[in-house]
Amino acid sequence: MSDTMINMKILRKCGGELEHAIKSRWVEPCSTQYYINAMEDITTRTRIGKTWTKIPMESKMISKIPRENRRPERPVLKCHKCGSTSNLANTCTKKTKINEVQIIEEIQFTEEKEEYDQDFAVSEDTPVEDYPIENITSFFQVTEVHTHLPQYSEDCYNLINIQDARMCKTKSARGKGYTAGESCITSVLMNDIEAKVNLDTGAFCTCVGKDYLQAILPGWKSHLFPIEGVQFSSASNNMYPFGILEINFVFPHPAGSIRMKTEIVVMDNCTSQHIILGNDYLNIYGIEINNHKDRYF
Template identity: 50%
Template sequence: MESYSHLPQLSNGQLDLSKVQDAQLMKTKPNRGKGYTAGNSCITEVVIDNKPTKRLLDPVAFCSCVGKPFLKTCVPNCKDQLLPIDGINFNSACNPMKALGIFETNFIFPHINGNLRITVEFVSMENCSGTHFILENDYLIMYGIYLHNKKDRYFSIGDISPVNLGLEKFKSERLKEAEISLNLTDKQENKLSSLLYDHKGAFVSDKEPLEALMSHEVDIILNTERPYPPLLKIPAYPASSKSREALETHIKELLDLGLIINVGHNEEVEITTPVTVAWNNGKSRMVGDFRALNTYTVPDR
């Protein structure tokens, strides 16, 4: 009854077929006449007794089973390890199967993100000629294993993979506009994201604009006493006549924007920049008065 409860199409004999839509492909479909090749995605590699072997995922199999000839190639002394089985008849799609016993073993699913080991009982069949272990779907359900065939087959346990919430938030917020090379594998991309997350303090954000800066002390001595240092004795350099027109246009634009203002030589104004433009006899001069900064410099400590 439990299995039938998940089949709504059997609950009502009067099925409405007026609305039908075509199923959407999730992967490339084999060419016409080659549909049988799609079954290869159900075969994966596992490790038994440190030996790689093939395993078939069969969601319609009555039980997990393996042929005697194939089992003997994987485990030569398998006959001594069989558990007894009596009173059960097994049949394949076309022939009855002769059960020899139950073979219990540990399977290891190799994967880049961590290997997975489960204990499985296989019925050893004398007249089964398959070249792989057949694992029924119930084992996948019992262990909560979800298999997804994409670029690299992977396994997640309990349908919920451990997630680093901080890393996922970092990837969605800080790395959402980052361009990562398409040549990286999933493992390399995950390793790169983890490395960036571990050093997230080196990145600037809107809420933490100075996150990458560490406090440090700097001693600055501004000399305003005579004799002045040689660099302060250098006269202000005049702008060339060639660039004067462009300079005047630029200054006019800054005046129109209100970023700078015209002041007289005897007016007192708050200093906003150590570089000013001075006019003398119709000529412009760029003047850097770094000594004036001393008035507005407050030591941190």
């Protein structure tokens, strides 16, 4: 085979742009070594005929996420009644086991109670100082609960002091219901006349209706001071002031009475059958009406 035939076969294997670039340097006659040198020179300078390798994708290069960092698996749905995974609670036909658990708990509770009674059993001859502290404290706790029970509302009770008035006006039969109904209404002395006063922390001023004031103090109009340019309103409607009246109150109590000098706003359309003592004088005289057993007013 001649050198020309060998050179033609080499050109066919190059193909494409590399074959065209080598033909541009074709010289007749030429040796095979010349074409090989020309081919290496062209590929080095122009990178024609260079086989490109694929760059691996970034997603494949990233290492796999550890199992502990993966999203938590979906929990298996179970029936809340029988604990089976084949059905749910809304379609469960098996009986619940709640009653059995309650029976076991009741048995354990009775056993613990018997052990407690045996541990703290005390004979009649045991001195008082040898009594277990747990028995003494539990006894006082029971009696303390019963002392908080308010009295029944009876009209025959004489309201001697403020504490009795507060207890008798409570409508609840059991429990600490001091704020139910008229629990904050008490009896006071107003110019040597007995009157009802509502200790209202929600009222910003002290006021009274003219109808109730006329019933307990007929000559009040002669001591009235005028009031102008002031607007009052309640939770339901507007209140129309009639004037201001200066009244002295006496809150009787065995621990010490409170004498209070107040200025009361007389309302024209107030229908309440008591005097409303507002938060202004409650703060000045430090009267506490919160729910605790040491409350006196």
